Amino acid sequence: MIRSEILREIAPILRDQLVVCNIGLPSQELHMIDDQPTNFYMLGTMGLSSSIGLGLALSQDKTVISIDGDGSVLTNLGTLPTIANNVADNYILLIIDNGSYGSTGDQPTYAGMKTSLTAVAKACGCENVVECQDVDTGKVLQAALDSKKMTIIVSKCDSGNIKLPVITKDPVVIRDRFMTAVAS
């Protein structure tokens, strides 16, 4: 499966949760598949999806899922020790690991070579780290939600993209709509 197929499959699980979605194609895909006020789309700032999601989870009680990519986690690798040492049981980090920088033309990342983000997350002190195959992402995500324990999921999938439009919503509108959903 490629990332957009995973997002399509887990959309029914995501729609009831607060979701912080990574820059570029992941946000565009989620926006097209199932736009919700509970989705915060990143339009810039590669790497910070996990940090924004953690800050949000630590500041209120609702469950937060950060959707990130292997390339974005690599660009902000310092996020994993911060997550490990500031446990928020309402926080799930879903790393869709296709071993490539999808939004920029599928250049390979080191996560698709020797580097295991699962092992890195564990070494950083994260306690519940689950690596799964693309087809099992929904099942693993639901289990993480049910466990009510902070969980890092690394979903290994294929590299590849679909054609779709950029998000033209104003960032302040996205943010205000999201904050209203958070507070409701």
Place this chain on the structure above:
Amino acid sequence: MSISKKIVDDLVANDVSFITTVPCKQLAGVIEEVEEREEIFHIPANKEDEGMGLCAGAWMGGKRPAIIMQNTAIGVTINTLATLTQFYRMPLPMLISYRGELREPVACQVEMAVHTKALLNQLNIPTYHFHKEADADELDAILKYTFMCNKPVAILTDASFWGGYGDQ
């Protein structure tokens, strides 16, 4: 009252309850004070752009955030300030140690000091410079201003403000 305590009192009085920090020798006292306060969730960050991401999430979750960092971090965070904090119009008080000013013992710090105000100016970030201890009397008003206009705001605190570096 110590200046560190006064600064943190002002943060607490303005409901700032989520603070991320990347340490600097000049800021050690204020970071220690942040860590001790029950009203504040203190989350050290490994890099300042990561810290700004945490602050963005905290604010959307209903908490008032702040970041405490060194001026060298302006070089690290320009993209985050422009594409996250400013683009989504979010408030962020930045308490910044202004290294490389008068009484600085480390030459390399001057290299970023000479760019600090120019970069902040280029980013249209409201900037306040604390040089004497009495300058901190404005902190309360600066914090109110930040959360009124939903912008990142820089508070540069130099070595003279902190009383120098002791015996060099």
